[in-house]
Amino acid sequence: MAEKQKATIVLFSGDFDKVFAAFTIATGTLAAGIDTTLFVTFWGLNAIRKDVLTGKGLFGRMVGVMNRGGLDRIGPSKFNFGGIGRWMFKKMMKDKKVTMLPELRQMMIDLGVHFYACKTSMDVMEIDPDVLIPEVKGVVGVATMVEVAAKSQIQFFI
Amino acid sequence: MAEKQKATIVLFSGDFDKVFAAFTIATGTLAAGIDTTLFVTFWGLNAIRKDVLTGKGLFGRMVGVMNRGGLDRIGPSKFNFGGIGRWMFKKMMKDKKVTMLPELRQMMIDLGVHFYACKTSMDVMEIDPDVLIPEVKGVVGVATMVEVAAKSQIQFFI
Amino acid sequence: MAEKQKATIVLFSGDFDKVFAAFTIATGTLAAGIDTTLFVTFWGLNAIRKDVLTGKGLFGRMVGVMNRGGLDRIGPSKFNFGGIGRWMFKKMMKDKKVTMLPELRQMMIDLGVHFYACKTSMDVMEIDPDVLIPEVKGVVGVATMVEVAAKSQIQFFI
Numbered sequence: 001m002a003e004k005q006k007a008t009i010v011l012f013s014g015d016f017d018k019v020f021a022a023f024t025i026a027t028g029t030l031a032a033g034i035d036t037t038l039f040v041t042f043w044g045l046n047a048i049r050k051d052v053l054t055g056k057g058l059f060g061r062m063v064g065v066m067n068r069g070g071l072d073r074i075g076p077s078k079f080n081f082g083g084i085g086r087w088m089f090k091k092m093m094k095d096k097k098v099t100m101l102p103e104l105r106q107m108m109i110d111l112g113v114h115f116y117a118c119k120t121s122m123d124v125m126e127i128d129p130d131v132l133i134p135e136v137k138g139v140v141g142v143a144t145m146v147e148v149a150a151k152s153q154i155q156f157f158i
Numbered sequence: 159m160a161e162k163q164k165a166t167i168v169l170f171s172g173d174f175d176k177v178f179a180a181f182t183i184a185t186g187t188l189a190a191g192i193d194t195t196l197f198v199t200f201w202g203l204n205a206i207r208k209d210v211l212t213g214k215g216l217f218g219r220m221v222g223v224m225n226r227g228g229l230d231r232i233g234p235s236k237f238n239f240g241g242i243g244r245w246m247f248k249k250m251m252k253d254k255k256v257t258m259l260p261e262l263r264q265m266m267i268d269l270g271v272h273f274y275a276c277k278t279s280m281d282v283m284e285i286d287p288d289v290l291i292p293e294v295k296g297v298v299g300v301a302t303m304v305e306v307a308a309k310s311q312i313q314f315f316i
Numbered sequence: 317m318a319e320k321q322k323a324t325i326v327l328f329s330g331d332f333d334k335v336f337a338a339f340t341i342a343t344g345t346l347a348a349g350i351d352t353t354l355f356v357t358f359w360g361l362n363a364i365r366k367d368v369l370t371g372k373g374l375f376g377r378m379v380g381v382m383n384r385g386g387l388d389r390i391g392p393s394k395f396n397f398g399g400i401g402r403w404m405f406k407k408m409m410k411d412k413k414v415t416m417l418p419e420l421r422q423m424m425i426d427l428g429v430h431f432y433a434c435k436t437s438m439d440v441m442e443i444d445p446d447v448l449i450p451e452v453k454g455v456v457g458v459a460t461m462v463e464v465a466a467k468s469q470i471q472f473f474i
Contacts, residue, residue, distance in 0.1 A: 005466055010314065012179055017358055021328055021473075024436065028458030034466065042175055120182065142186030150163055150192065150311045153466045156326065156473040157179075157314040168472065170337055200333055278340065300344030308321055308350065308469045315337075315472040 014043030030111035041118035172201030188269035199276035330359030357434035
């Protein structure tokens with residue numbers, strides 16, 4: 001194990017809780033000195049956009065969606081904690097001073113994470129590369145992901 | 159690394175977008191010369207049935223569900239792209255000429271993918287093996303999956 | 317491969333079907349003699365609580381949620397089997413005598429599974445460690461998960 005260890009996370013989900021889990025895991029691997037790559041695809045692309053995760057970004061919108069749709073929009077699995085919703089979840093996180101998504105993302109960047117955006121998703125969603133944060137190292141196809149993942153000790157699809 | 163590299167994907171989800179992600183990743187590993195196995199379980203079993211993914215199959219039904227239930231049935235995570243729904247997503251994919259699910263599945267088969275169906279799920283769901291596409295190599299238990307996964311460089315649960 | 321093989325499962329979901337999949341996979345790895353660790357986080361924490369998975373626990377509540385919310389609360393992916401809901405799914409599992417969650421969990425414990433609860437989630441959700449089953453070996457941070465996962469041949473995020 002002379003070569004540096006690697007971790008590959010495919011971030012498919014754009015759900016607040018799953019993005020939080022992905023960012024927390026990546027921060028953990030980076031802190032452990034593991035070379036960490038996030039291949040961001042589909043709904044996850046929101047997590048590496050300029051216009052979200054800042055100010056009224058993802059959080060604001062999430063709350064907006066919640067207010068508009070109410071807790072009825074949240075699937076059964078989310079009722080496990082006695083009806084806790086994302087809005088409450090977010091509030092609790094803030095109260096607990098858990099590092100929030102924008103701070104976690106910045107920490108990942110400072111620790112040298114490699115962000116790649118999935119080309120197919122970008123095309124399908126008609127997302128312009130300009131809307132992505134400048135730290136994204138490239139818009140790539142699945143072949144690049146496979147190459148890195150095959151050399152990674154840790155791989156997760158989130 | 160004299161032996162051929164392996165990839166194991168447990169396909170649990172039957173969601174259009176996740177099946178698409180799983181098929182895209184598998185096509186990528188196969189194209190990279192990696193021996194690729196898909197263990198298909200629960201909702202994912204739809205993706206290897208004869209009667210879906212063809213003609214009015216999965217696509218038609220998806221649209222049917224959408225029309226019947228409306229976009230209200232789609233959880234909050236799917237609202238991230240400004241309210242885009244699966245129907246619109248599918249339409250955009252077609253417009254962009256992205257390879258659709260049936261074509262992706264055929265490509266995987268041509269590249270030598272190993273499809274296995276989960277026995278427990280088949281029993282619970284009362285799915286007859288006859289409804290599965292003939293390319294499915296067997297209906298197996300979790301032990302078979304574990305054996306292959308333990309030798310795989312790439313593993314994802316989707 | 318002189319050292320014992322390892323498997324790491326991050327159990328994030330609290331959905332009945334996904335917990336069932338995670339427990340089945342873990343039972344499979346344990347049965348194959350693989351040292352298996354489950355890092356349980358977010359909604360998954362329900363699966364290692366004392367007060368669920370027993371008697372009227374998770375099952376009872378699930379049914380309660382179903383009755384209250386109706387099948388409308390289940391997302392489109394779950395409509396793939398002709399409108400089958402979790403309630404029906406549970407009933408079918410029972411009819412088929414598939415090992416249910418509490419039995420699966422006990423089997424995992426008997427086979428020597430390592431359960432760890434995610435500290436951040438516990439804090440955010442305000443879950444007291446006392447509500448967890450005594451077999452949980454500790455409430456740990458992401459660093460512990462990363463350390464084990466990096467040595468694992470099998471890793472899944474469920």
